[in-house]
Amino acid sequence: MHLNEIAKLIEQSTTIGITFHTSPDGDSLGSALALLIALKNKNKMAYIISQEKIPENFSYLPFSSEISSNLQEPIENTELVIVLDCGNRERINAKLNNYKNTLINIDHHLSNDMYGDFNYVDTIAAAVAEIVYELIAILNMEITKDIATCLYTSLLTDTGSFKYSNTTSRTHNIAAKLIDTSIDFTSIHRNIYENKSFKFLKLQGMVLENMYLLLDNKICIMEIHEKMLKDINYVLEDSSEIISYGLKVKGVEIAVLFKEVPNGVKISFRSKDTADVRKIAENFSGGGHSKASGAFIPNVTLEEAKNTVIPKLKDELKL
Numbered sequence: 161m162h163l164n165e166i167a168k169l170i171e172q173s174t175t176i177g178i179t180f181h182t183s184p185d186g187d188s189l190g191s192a193l194a195l196l197i198a199l200k201n202k203n204k205m206a207y208i209i210s211q212e213k214i215p216e217n218f219s220y221l222p223f224s225s226e227i228s229s230n231l232q233e234p235i236e237n238t239e240l241v242i243v244l245d246c247g248n249r250e251r252i253n254a255k256l257n258n259y260k261n262t263l264i265n266i267d268h269h270l271s272n273d274m275y276g277d278f279n280y281v282d283t284i285a286a287a288v289a290e291i292v293y294e295l296i297a298i299l300n301m302e303i304t305k306d307i308a309t310c311l312y313t314s315l316l317t318d319t320g321s322f323k324y325s326n327t328t329s330r331t332h333n334i335a336a337k338l339i340d341t342s343i344d345f346t347s348i349h350r351n352i353y354e355n356k357s358f359k360f361l362k363l364q365g366m367v368l369e370n371m372y373l374l375l376d377n378k379i380c381i382m383e384i385h386e387k388m389l390k391d392i393n394y395v396l397e398d399s400s401e402i403i404s405y406g407l408k409v410k411g412v413e414i415a416v417l418f419k420e421v422p423n424g425v426k427i428s429f430r431s432k433d434t435a436d437v438r439k440i441a442e443n444f445s446g447g448g449h450s451k452a453s454g455a456f457i458p459n460v461t462l463e464e465a466k467n468t469v470i471p472k473l474k475d476e477l478k479l
């Protein structure tokens with residue numbers, strides 16, 4: 161499927177729903193709002209479908225109030241639902257059981273199930289924002305300052321401020337174009353990276369205090385127990401920053417974060433160089449990228465989850 165054909169479908173439709181993966185991150189939110197604004201500017205009846213509200217720290221994004229969880233399924237007469245940044249049907253942040261019209265899947269994850277009626281998966285794109293940028297260009301719509309603020313947020317968050325290996329010259333070229341609209345990139349950066357709650361830093365302290373190394377010091381294990389969160393009366397929305405500390409350790413190749421949740425254990429994986437953590441996550445019906453992935457094991461304790469996961473890590477590192 162070429163992006164031109166998706167643009168054509170958009171041109172031919174009036175009522176268009178936009179959604180993304182559950183626990184939406186900066187790329188999902190930024191890409192969705194950028195596309196929303198562009199379609200509104202094109203006089204489309206465009207709206208966001210989401211079962212979750214936008215996380216507080218992304219409330220600076222233009223039109224952020226449209227990610228409200230008010231609309232959890234497509235409204236009547238919706239002709240297109242566009243799913244952004246989501247590798248499989250189960251993770252879609254919308255109830256689609258009663259939806260019969262066209263579903264478009266636009267993504268950059270290597271493990272994408274091609275669940276749409278039309279699929280556009282560009283695994284070279286560092287963020288879905290790169291694809292949305294191109295799509296907006298094909299639709300002949302201007303990249304306004306609002307759109308640029310959203311897309312820049314996506315690029316920044318999915319590349320770890322342009323430092324992960326997924327960053328390409330295209331990423332930088334698009335970022336340059338976005339900066340040309342005179343966005344306030346310093347304040348975007350501050351909103352994302354220097355806007356942590358005191359409790360979040362306290363939690364980080366607890367996790368760092370208890371982390372340990374395994375398998376020749378190549379693996380860093382981190383744990384978040386329900387009790388830790390309860391003790392400081394805190395709800396953790398995004399643990400990606402915490403796990404990144406595991407990779408800062410000299411010699412560590414894989415960082416793994418186990419998080420206790422009421423019905424099981426969530427596991428996040430990060431890899432520094434060659435290890436493919438997507439393969440590891442896939443053992444547990446998870447997915448993601450080769451350097452960042454996640455999985456969920458239902459109905460186990462944290463100890464049991466570790467006992468199942470650690471042997472797979474050993475295999476991946478060929479130890």
Ligand SMILES: [Mn+2]
Nearest residue numbers: 187245288318
């Ligand atoms: Mn993404």
